[in-house]
Amino acid sequence: MYPYTTIDPQAFANEQAMLQQRINQLEQARNQQMSMYAPQSQQQQQAPTSNVNWIQVAGIEGARNQIVQPGHTAWMMDNNSPVFYVKSVDGMGSATFKVFQFAEISPEALNPAQSQPKEERQEYVTRQEFDALLTRLGEKPENKEESV
Structure with missing residues (x-):
């Protein structure tokens, strides 16, 4: 019959993609090996490749x-x-x-947070304000040293 066989287009595309990926891996390995031997000042800057x-x-x-x-x-x-x-x-x-x-x-x-002027947030009370509240409520604050 015919000496040529038919090729499945999907199989061909998959094989072509695998070969291209292997070529890219080999090029990366070669570039890494070459960068070990090349002085830093003589390295060429490569343009970033798009994936x-x-x-x-x-x-x-x-x-x-x-x-x-x-x-x-x-x-x-x-x-x-x-x-x-x-x-x-x-x-x-x-x-x-x-x-x-x-x-x-x-x-x-x-x-937006960095471009707006910073305003002090009043969500928290200071220790002095807390102690003043406790004395007003009738409880005396204890002087405890917190261990860090």
Whole structure:
């Protein structure tokens, strides 16, 4: 018959992902070994690598029509608006589709407690105030040394 065998696309994708992961592990091990022998001043700074491969799409329909293999997740950036999409397909082939919007946030909005002026909180009484209350109620405070 035919000398070629058919390849299951899912098995091929899984094998390709495993090979890429092994290549990344070997590169990390090599970089660690090289850093032991290289002087600190001569080390090159590497750009941080992203663990997400962004797919550029044109609008929500382009994102919905993006094919995602079962067991995988696709991260898609919209070219036309400040949103991104996440489409996940479970092992049974059921897809979930989520839309997120980019919005600028000022640094002050993230730390509201630090940006507001600090006011003294009157939730606790001082020892002097407590002793004054006890004497007013008719009980004398005892002078006990607390062991720490």
